[in-house]
Amino acid sequence: MAKRLSVIDIDHCVGCQSCMFACTRRTAKGGLEESRIHVHSAGGFRRGFVVIVCRACPDPPCARVCPTDALVPREGGGVRFRSAACIGCHNCETACPFGAVLWDSSQEKPRICVYCGYCADYCPYDVIALTEIDRGANPEPGANPAADHTSESADTNT
Amino acid sequence: MRLDDPLKRVLFVDLSKRRFWIEERRELFEATLGGSGAAIRLLDEFCPEGAGALSPDNPIIFAVGPLVGFYPLASKTVAMFKSPHTGNLGESHAGGRSAVAIRMAGYGAIVILGRSEMPIYLVIGDGQVAFRDASALWGTRSSYTTGDVLAKRESGRGNRTIMRIGRAGEQQVSYACVITETFRHFGRLGLGAVFGSKQLKAIVIEGQRNLAPDDRKAYRQTYDTIYQRATQSELMQKYHELGTPMNVLPLDAIGALPTRNLQSGRFEGAEAISGERLAADYLGRRIACAHCPVACIHIAALRIPYPNDPYFYKTVMLGYDHEPIYAVGSMLGIQDVSGMLQVMDEVEIQGLDVMSAGVALAWATEALGQGLIGETETDGLPLQFGGAETYIEAIKRIVSQPTLFYKALAQGVDHAASLYGGQDFALAFGGNEMPGYHTGPGCHAGYLTGARHSHLDSAGYGLDQDAAKAGRTLEPEGVAAQLIEEERWRQVLTSLVICLFARKVYELPLILDALAAIGSERTEADLEHLGTEILREKHAFKRREGFDFAELRIPRRILETPAPAGDFDAAFIRETLHHYADLLRG
Numbered sequence: 001m002a003k004r005l006s007v008i009d010i011d012h013c014v015g016c017q018s019c020m021f022a023c024t025r026r027t028a029k030g031g032l033e034e035s036r037i038h039v040h041s042a043g044g045f046r047r048g049f050v051v052i053v054c055r056a057c058p059d060p061p062c063a064r065v066c067p068t069d070a071l072v073p074r075e076g077g078g079v080r081f082r083s084a085a086c087i088g089c090h091n092c093e094t095a096c097p098f099g100a101v102l103w104d105s106s107q108e109k110p111r112i113c114v115y116c117g118y119c120a121d122y123c124p125y126d127v128i129a130l131t132e133i134d135r136g137a138n139p140e141p142g143a144n145p146a147a148d149h150t151s152e153s154a155d156t157n158t
Numbered sequence: 159m160r161l162d163d164p165l166k167r168v169l170f171v172d173l174s175k176r177r178f179w180i181e182e183r184r185e186l187f188e189a190t191l192g193g194s195g196a197a198i199r200l201l202d203e204f205c206p207e208g209a210g211a212l213s214p215d216n217p218i219i220f221a222v223g224p225l226v227g228f229y230p231l232a233s234k235t236v237a238m239f240k241s242p243h244t245g246n247l248g249e250s251h252a253g254g255r256s257a258v259a260i261r262m263a264g265y266g267a268i269v270i271l272g273r274s275e276m277p278i279y280l281v282i283g284d285g286q287v288a289f290r291d292a293s294a295l296w297g298t299r300s301s302y303t304t305g306d307v308l309a310k311r312e313s314g315r316g317n318r319t320i321m322r323i324g325r326a327g328e329q330q331v332s333y334a335c336v337i338t339e340t341f342r343h344f345g346r347l348g349l350g351a352v353f354g355s356k357q358l359k360a361i362v363i364e365g366q367r368n369l370a371p372d373d374r375k376a377y378r379q380t381y382d383t384i385y386q387r388a389t390q391s392e393l394m395q396k397y398h399e400l401g402t403p404m405n406v407l408p409l410d411a412i413g414a415l416p417t418r419n420l421q422s423g424r425f426e427g428a429e430a431i432s433g434e435r436l437a438a439d440y441l442g443r444r445i446a447c448a449h450c451p452v453a454c455i456h457i458a459a460l461r462i463p464y465p466n467d468p469y470f471y472k473t474v475m476l477g478y479d480h481e482p483i484y485a486v487g488s489m490l491g492i493q494d495v496s497g498m499l500q501v502m503d504e505v506e507i508q509g510l511d512v513m514s515a516g517v518a519l520a521w522a523t524e525a526l527g528q529g530l531i532g533e534t535e536t537d538g539l540p541l542q543f544g545g546a547e548t549y550i551e552a553i554k555r556i557v558s559q560p561t562l563f564y565k566a567l568a569q570g571v572d573h574a575a576s577l578y579g580g581q582d583f584a585l586a587f588g589g590n591e592m593p594g595y596h597t598g599p600g601c602h603a604g605y606l607t608g609a610r611h612s613h614l615d616s617a618g619y620g621l622d623q624d625a626a627k628a629g630r631t632l633e634p635e636g637v638a639a640q641l642i643e644e645e646r647w648r649q650v651l652t653s654l655v656i657c658l659f660a661r662k663v664y665e666l667p668l669i670l671d672a673l674a675a676i677g678s679e680r681t682e683a684d685l686e687h688l689g690t691e692i693l694r695e696k697h698a699f700k701r702r703e704g705f706d707f708a709e710l711r712i713p714r715r716i717l718e719t720p721a722p723a724g725d726f727d728a729a730f731i732r733e734t735l736h737h738y739a740d741l742l743r744g
Contacts, residue, residue, distance in 0.1 A: 014453035016446035030228035030369035040316030046475040124451040
């Protein structure tokens with residue numbers, strides 16, 4: 001079965017951004033520019049944090065709007081990115097309602113999660129985890145979405 | 159340093175001319191690493207001798223170091239300026255997202271010059287600076303509002319820092335702070351007043367980029383070693399669990415917790431304001447600086463009922479640490495935790511350094527009790543130890559300054575006591591109000607000798623506590639030698655720039671490995687030499703601006719209140735200063 005990154009417990013997040021640094025370091029670089037995961041405050045540090053990750057949609061809108069098939073739906077949910085085909089049109093970025101298509105301004109290309117789970121290995125508080133995609137918990141459009149997590153983490157499990 | 163490392167870029171912003179430019183200062187960062195080392199050289203270069211601290215001539219320097227953006231716990235920004243509080247070296251460090259944001263925007267340092275003709279805030283990005291109108295924000299009652307407004311108005315959520323001042327900075331209270339990410343501060347020595355003098359309300363800095371290591375494999379291995387030490391070992395446990403307030407009870411137990419203006423080293427309310435009690439009753443959230451898995455920032459959730467409106471409450475979220483608990487808890491004799499937290503909240507709203515504010519009010523309380531001042535001076539406020547509500551009103555007056563007395567108090571306790579008397583119990587060292595440790599001669603000599611007159615300079619409280627535990631007697635020569643050795647090494651740590659809480663994680667061999675992996679080969683001797691040099695340069699700046707060890711005032715109170723390391727006299731401290739000055743000259 002395909003895997004994806006899940007936000008398990010957003011209330012445990014301290015906003016350290018270790019996951020973001022891990023994602024760029026996966027390619028043996030420091031910094032943040034290649035990170036495919038994003039953490040920001042939920043409207044000020046008093047209110048906690050939001051973790052933005054690709055939720056590996058079963059029918060990904062980002063792939064549907066890609067004019068060059070640079071984003072190809074993956075079996076089981078989510079997408080694969082074929083960088084050579086990408087023309088940098090930003091359609092995918094606009095299509096994702098969660099903002100999980102992050103943008104690499106120096107390459108002028110989207111940063112697409114590869115569902116590797118490297119970031120989760122560096123989360124000190126088990127906020128995120130690489131999980132099997134469970135159809136019941138990640139329903140097709142029209143199915144009852146309430147089966148997944150708490151409402152808070154479902155909102156931000158993106 | 160690799161040729162492609164953006165650390166070498168220094169951003170200059172001239173507020174008077176509304177111009178900015180970038181200079182490559184590779185040799186500066188090669189020579190000093192960055193952080194404190196780079197900042198003191200830039201300060202020396204751009205602050206003219208004898209410049210008014212609140213004049214357009216005083217520059218503000220922010221500097222980060224090579225490890226920032228590469229490694230965890232390298233999370234601090236060094237700010238340097240001429241201090242309006244002490245008249246010499248101003249140096250203050252803060253975390254939050256400031257260091258990562260500066261590094262990711264592609265700078266090693268930012269130098270702010272001149273003075274704006276109108277209130278403004280800056281938005282700094284990679285190769286960009288916007289000068290934005292802040293006239294509507296000027297005079298806002300609460301510093302929280304400025305942060306909230308700019309967070310909404312500006313882009314870059316998650317990749318930015320928002321540094322801002324409160325009304326204390328606008329009014330140029332000499333110990334006004336700069337707040338970043340709501341809960342972190344460039345707290346000490348008055349950076350907020352320097353912002354205010356330049357009509358600079360806030361700075362937003364945003365960026366994201368990659369940094370290329372020199373040896374990819376070694377980089378990832380060294381990263382993992384540091385990360386494991388920070389998260390799996392006992393080294394950071396203290397900061398991780400109760401946070402710095404875990405110091406409250408042990409310090410009280412040995413009689414080292416300054417209480418009621420250091421009339422005592424023990425506080426009957428210590429248990430009530432302890433880290434244990436706060437965690438049990440108030441801890442509402444823990445948060446972290448960018449790139450720090452430790453999450454030492456402890457946030458209290460304080461629920462306050464409306465007195466005349468049943469079923470209405472407000473919930474305030476505010477950060478607490480040992481120093482604020484000492485400064486407005488034990489030092490002001492407040493054991494009602496809700497009251498203590500509300501005093502802290504008012505300090506945040508106004509944007510004051512909580513340590514200086516607490517010590518200033520403690521002195522004022524005693525001065526009122528002794529009749530040195532009356533209620534005419536205090537604007538009718540009956541300051542009394544334990545009286546949280548009155549202190550909240552007094553904090554507002556330090557900023558609004560309705561009487562000459564509050565104008566004086568807004569320049570610090572040294573200044574106020576020079577006008578109104580009570581210098582024996584005015585607890586400032588080198589012009590800076592004391593931290594929350596009264597352990598013995600080591601801590602006090604450290605406050606006096608430290609380049610920024612902070613407990614973080616040389617941790618003299620550690621010497622006292624070790625001596626007390628071992629039943630050893632301290633000697634001036636030994637104290638001076640240990641203080642300077644620690645302070646020299648800390649110059650290296652704050653040039654890298656790592657958080658001083660992580661000093662045990664970053665042992666010397668690990669620092670050398672971390673530097674080598676990113677293309678900066680150093681030896682132990684290099685770093686030791688660098689630490690000595692930086693400390694010497696800081697003192698050269700201090701001397702240039704009039705600092706003199708011989709003129710340091712020793713408040714008599716510290717000699718009278720028993721300390722755990724045993725009795726000591728002024729001669730002991732003078733002799734320690736003498737040895738320290740000798741060692742500094744080398």
